[in-house]
Amino acid sequence: MRTFLAFIALLAPAAAHAAEVTIDSAAFVERTVADSSGKTKTVLEAPKVVTPGDRVVFVLTYRNGGSQPATGFVINNPLPAAVAYDGSEGTQPVVSVDGGKSWGALAVLKVTQPDGSVRPATSADVTHLRWTFAAIAPGQTGKLSFRGVVK
Numbered sequence: 001m002r003t004f005l006a007f008i009a010l011l012a013p014a015a016a017h018a019a020e021v022t023i024d025s026a027a028f029v030e031r032t033v034a035d036s037s038g039k040t041k042t043v044l045e046a047p048k049v050v051t052p053g054d055r056v057v058f059v060l061t062y063r064n065g066g067s068q069p070a071t072g073f074v075i076n077n078p079l080p081a082a083v084a085y086d087g088s089e090g091t092q093p094v095v096s097v098d099g100g101k102s103w104g105a106l107a108v109l110k111v112t113q114p115d116g117s118v119r120p121a122t123s124a125d126v127t128h129l130r131w132t133f134a135a136i137a138p139g140q141t142g143k144l145s146f147r148g149v150v151k
Contacts, residue, residue, distance in 0.1 A: 050150050079148065
């Protein structure tokens, strides 16, 4: 088991390079709970303790607080080693399976095995996610989200 504080320390996205754009990150655990009538529903909760198999939703909120557009803005987000990537909602990122050295769509990336053989990359191989914006207008805000499963 990992405590929330140890887990959240791994979630901070890489520092943004445009001083006017701020990025906040949050992580939630997806739980199935029964309501008062006994019907089940899925809810997002602040993670107090996460265990293998828990589904986690990461939300990045960005805002351009400046008076000029932030052009060519890139958000690089390392995926915690204890989490296997399980897809993104909305704007799709490119991913890295080699610690951020190379990027692309998961379907075209390859992983070199210790014996030198090469295999197609899987979501469990993802180490980083990247979103690129042509421009973020002054005052513009947005959210990006992706899911993972605790290993």
